[in-house]
Each structure stands twice: as C-alpha cells, then as structure tokens.
Amino acid sequence: MMTNTKVKEKIGKSAFTAAAVLCIIAVAAIFVFLIVKSLPAFKKIGFFDFLLGDNWSPDKGDTYAGESLAGSYGIFTMIVGTLAATVGALLLGGVFGYFTAVFLAYFCPRRLKRVFSSVINLLAGIPSVVYGFFGIVFLLSKLSVIAPNNGSGLLATSIILGIMILPTVVSLSRTSLEAVPRSYYEGAVALGATHTQAVFKTCVPAAKSGITASLVLGVGRALGETMAVVMVAGNSPTYPNSLFNSFRVMTANIVMEMGYAGEVQEGALVATGVVLLLFVLVVNLLFSLVSKKTVRAAVKPKNKTVVRKKTFHGVARLRDRFGNIAYKLKTSYIGRAFAIGAGVLSGGILVLVIGFIFAQGLPHLLKNPKILYGKFEFGSENITIFPSIVSTLMAVGLSLLIAIPIGVMTAIFLNEYARKENIFIRIVRSAIDILSGVPSIVYGLFGMIAFVGLLGGKSSILAGSLTISIMLLPTVVRSTEESLKSVADSLREGSLALGAGKMRTIFKVVLPSALPGILSAIILSIGRVISESAPFMYTMGSVITATPSSYLDSGATLAVALYRLAGEGWYMQEAYATAVVLIALVLGLNLFAEWIGGRLRKKLKGTEQ
C-alpha cells in the first residue's frame, strides 16, 4: 500500500519532468528544422548574397540540383524595411507609450486608472489582423488623401505597429514607474519641486532601466509582427525610400510567398525566418541584459534596507540637481500636457478602432445574422463565416488540450520539484524564454515544415493546433508558475505534515489554490488562438469555404478568414462582420477573465461565506 504511494510519486515526478523536457525538445526542434531546411538555400544562394543582395526575384523553377539560379534571392531590402518599420514604430508607439505610462503612474485620477488599464489590456488583446484591417479601411483611406499612392508604406506601417507595441511599452514602463519608492517623489517635492518636475526629473530617471527594457520588448514585438504589416506595407521588395512607397518586411516575405514557393525559394523563405529569428533573439538577449539588473530589482526590491540606502543616495543627488533646476523652472506644463495628452489619445485609439469597425460591421451583422451560422455556398453571394467559426473552435479545443496539461505540468516541475537551481532547470527556463520570443510567423514556418510535413504534406486543423500549442506553452507555464508561487508554503507543509505525499499535496492543496492563475492561462490561450493568424496560414490552411468535419481537414480560423476577406477586397461587408465578431470575442474574454478572476480570488480568500 505504501509502495503504491511511492510508485505514484515516482510516476508523477517523471511526468512533470517529461513535460519540462518537452519544452526543451520544442525549442530544439524549431532550430533544427529551420536550419536543416534553410542550409541548402544559404549554400546555393550564398550567405552574403542572400543577406546583402537587394534583388528579390525568385524563380519557381530553381532547384538545389540545378546548375545555376535563374532567380535572385537577396533580402537586404527587407532587412532594411524591417528595421525602418521598427524604428518608426518605436518613434511613435515607444514615445507615446512612455508618456502614457507616465500619465498612468502619476497624472491619472485614481478612478480613471482602472478604466485606462482595461483599455491598454484590450489594445493588447486585439488581433493583429484586426489592426491590419483597420489599417486598410481607415488609415490607408485617410492617408491616401495626402499620399501619392494608396497610402500604404512606411508611415502607415509605423503607425499601426506603433499602436500595437503601445500596450507592451505602457504596461512594463508603468510597473517600473510605480515601483519607484514614494520617498523619491517626496524628497523632490520637499525640496520645492512641482509635481511635474518631481515626476520627470526624479521618478522617471529612477525607472529609466525599466522603461528602456519596455522599449526593447516593444522592438521585439515590432520585429516579429506579421499580418498587420502585410496588410498596410504594400509588400514590394524594395527599400522604403519615402513615407509612402510600397516596401516589404521579412515577416511579410514569408507570408506572401510561402504558399506557392519553388524549391530554392522555399528554402530562402525559411532562411528569411532564420534571420528574423536571430534578430529577435538578439533583441531578447538585450532585454534580459537590460532587465536583469534593474527591472527585477526595481519591481521587487529584495530587502528594505537596500531601498532605504538608495533613497538617501537619491535624495542627496536630488538636492544637487534641484539646486539648479528648481529655480530655473517653476512649473513645466509641457511634460504634464504630454502625459495627459498621451493617456487620452491611447484611450481614443481604442475607441476609434473598435468604434469604427463596429459602426461599419454591426449593422451588416444585424441585418444579415445568417453570416454567422448559414451554410457556405460556393459561388453564391452568401459568404458565411460559419466554417471559420467551426475551425476556430476546433483549434481552440485541441490546442488547450495539448498546451494546458504540458504547460501546467512544466510549471509544477519548475515550482514544486526544482527549487534548487541546476543546469537542467536553467535550460528549461531559457527554453521557455526563447519560446516566448519566437515570432509567430516562425512558428508558422516550423509548423509547416514539421507538422504538415509529418502529416502527409496537407495542412490540417491538427497541424495548426499542434503549432499553436507550442506557441501557447510559455504563457501557460508563466501564468501557472506565478500562481503556484503565490501559494503559501505553509499550506504545503500543512499537507505534508499530515502524512500526505507530494502528489497529493500538489493536486489537492496547491493546484486548487493556483486555480485563478491556471484559469487566466486558459483564457489567455483562448484569446491567443483566436487572435493569431500567421502561425495558421500554412499549417491549418486558409480556405474559408469548407466546414471541416475532422481534425485532418484544413480550415481557416476567423482571423485568417478576415485576412482573406479583406485581402481579396470583394467582401468588405463580410470582413467587417468578421472583425466585429473577433473584437467581440476578445472583449468578452477580457470581461470574463476579470469577472472570474475576481470571484475565484474572493472564494480562495474565504470572504465568500
């Protein structure tokens, strides 16, 4: 009987360890598959010709066996394009996000704070195809008035990307701003500084590293963004010479051509993915370098004495600074105006995106609700998104079934079995860090090479779900681990002291207390599956006309359907309606998450009698 428990403990531990190993395998597989697939192309094209050539004109007939290349495969224009778009996004979204964060931390009336936080959360949750769609129907049409072309190009891309990195920049900057000890501020004000001066001259510099880290993270996001950019950049393989000329980024290159690529071309596209991945990895490395020292220190100061010492130091430094500045500037309205303006504007953007799409799409949806559930008839005018709804639900179901158990088990391994750092644990952690940084289009590439390849070369919901599952892992692991960490050790001790084994302790005491975190992981994952499109395009397929009847069928998710509908330009009403559905789903999930989170927390605190 006792041996029975022992066996259970052993099995449990092995299962948790196996889940963690799976995370490592996933990362290794991504690298191996991409490299194996791109190496011949690098060889055939020539490493430097590929990176530095500025002529991209592939020939479908090119093969690795062929004597020479008829096509030309240089991605330098796209590297430049990617960097230009990223800088543009940083200039708009970064600066804007910085001021918004300052606004939220120091200028926002307390009551509005919650509203603004929800707004930022929502902005983060809106699918990138919806941003792209908004870009097409709103931004491009407005820009085309002043542009020599239809409005697409660097400016439109920077604006859309800027909006998209805004939430990333805001939330991390704000966290580090709010972690600045209150005494800094008080010290400054006590020396005669105004509120604005104290904020900008004292608190902001103290949070400098956190803000820097948030910008780096934003850069990572902008580099890897795919669908939204594809929809507004124009995508000609040329340099972005002006604000308004069609140009192409690396992610777009993959999406545009992967569907019908020849042999060398396909290799070159995978190679583009490898280059992109390297860019992102470097940025992530930079992020962990910047954030390691300071953000973590700022976010959770290890012990109080250190903070206090720093405060004295800070106050001393302040005195010198304000000796000069306080006299010169009595008040500075500019900073305040910027901060408040930024806060209001980001709220405005959300209202604009959602409002515009709803205003256009909702009437159509209400007039013609059949679009949601009607059967799709090929060649008729009756486009419906019913097949996509089915595909989306199937993908959500299966990917949760895969990602949640593996993710939760990995988190359990990390938090319950691996309290002492060792090499293996460090590898698991880096694997998860890397997974969270891999751009979605690279997952798409990997899924196409690995899963679609394994499943007989045909895209299917199974392949798509497997692909997105890997992508969900880091979110699930982190969210679960956070909540496992928040379970008091005294509960574990209480259970163990009663003679319960580790497995029982985990399943009966720890996991139930960690439920809010797991639930939020589930909700985040659902939102992710609904929003993502790049990983699905070539793994699940983009056919919107057939309702899948098994997991081996292909099918387009709603987000992919929106891309198709908007891209073809024929079915704008249907595209609007799809966008409305997507936004409504994301909104609904957000509200649900807040509601259920609050309820569960209450229940666990025992206030609910």
Added chain:
Amino acid sequence: MKIAEQLFGQNISVKNANLHYGEFQALKNISIEIPEKEITAFIGPSGCGKSTFLKCFNRMNDLVAGCKIEGEFRIGETDIYAKETDVNALRKNVGMVFQKPNPFPMSVYDNIAYGPRTFGVRKRAELDGIVESSLRAAAMWEELKDRLDKSALGLSGGQQQRLCIARALSVKPKIILMDEPTSALDPISTGKIEELCDELKKTTTIVIVTHNMQQAARISDRTGFFLLGKLVEYGDTDKIFTSPKDERTERYITGRFG
C-alpha cells in the same frame, strides 16, 4: 484501503543529534528523552534551534535543501531516519501544528477529512464520524457543526488554529508537535488551546515550542532550554522554573536575556 499503521511508540529518544544547514550547524550534539503522554516544552531565545529540533521528529527538515542530520532519533523502538521508515506513516503518527494557522482553502469538513482521505478513508459515514470526533476533541464541534461546509478561511485566527489542531487529530497521531501554536493568537484563544493541550495529553505526547515563559510553566510537565543550538538544561518544569541548575537558564527565565 486501510489506514496505514506502523508501530510507533509514544516516547521520543534522541542521542547525539547534530544538524547542519549547509555550513551552518544549527543543532549541536543534543540528547534527550521525552516521555510519553506528557507535555514537553522547548524554550530559548530566537534562532536557538527549537523549531529545527522539533521538525526533526516528523522529518519536515527533509524538505530543506542542504540540511544534514546526524544522530539517533527513535520514537518508541522505531528509528525514524532508518531507510525502511516510511516518512508519510511517520508524519501520520507524529502530527504538527504550526505557528501561523494554515487551514487549507477548503471547507471546514474537507480540512478535517483531508488526513483520513490521504490514508484511504472514502466512506462518507466513516469520514463524518472522524470529522465529528476530531472537532469534539478540539472542543469545536458545537461551534462549527453548522458550518462544516463553509470555507475554513472565514474562521477567526483562534478558530483556525484550533481547526488545525483538529485536523492534526484526524489521523489519530500518537505525538503532536506544536511550534509556537499561540503566538499569533489573543489571550482567550490561547487559553482555549492550553486547556486543549491539557486534555489531549491523556492520550497523546505533546512537544510544544513557546516563547511564553508563563505558558511553559502553566502547561508543561517537562521543559528544555535551548541556547545557540545546544540543549542547555532539561528536566521537570517545576525544577527548571524554581531552581534551574544552569546560570544561563536562570537568566533566561527571569527575563534577563533573550
């Protein structure tokens, strides 16, 4: 399945115990005989190793990475650090009550039933019986019988701690370890728990760590005074408090250091 039984006695016997946390030696050559069905109190200044020593008896120190234990620990005839000793069975027989009440975030009923369920009790009637008898033993039945299905986290601190005692009693331990069980409680709750200890010692050996000199004097039969990882003096509580042999003990109990 039957409740796991393994023969443990009720008296504790330790010979030459040494314990290291990494490089730091927390217990230095401690030997002690703790008789059955009595209350033994451990006193001493903060950090002297009382909790550490207490946790050796139910091997909770096994959970601490880098903790090395030497010496002989016997409960009854059983060597509790022997390879063949089942830790879970040991902990079932040696219950523990912690400094801060730690009820599980579940109902009162499920808190008490947790232990028996761990050891395979599934029948509702049997569980009901155990829940009632455990709560009665902790003098809480009247208080709680109408709110068995309410969350245990809604109870007051004192109630929570007594619930934790009831929870510990649910698996019929032969020894109960208490690590400053009343330090987070008000005087009335403290009084109740002290009465409870007095009642429990009819059947159970109790080892209690306390910072409260009066408490030790009031409830314990024997007292051990610890200082810097050593057991300085150990004997009948009356003797320790009226005529301590060691000068350091005297200084401590008269409040002149610690």
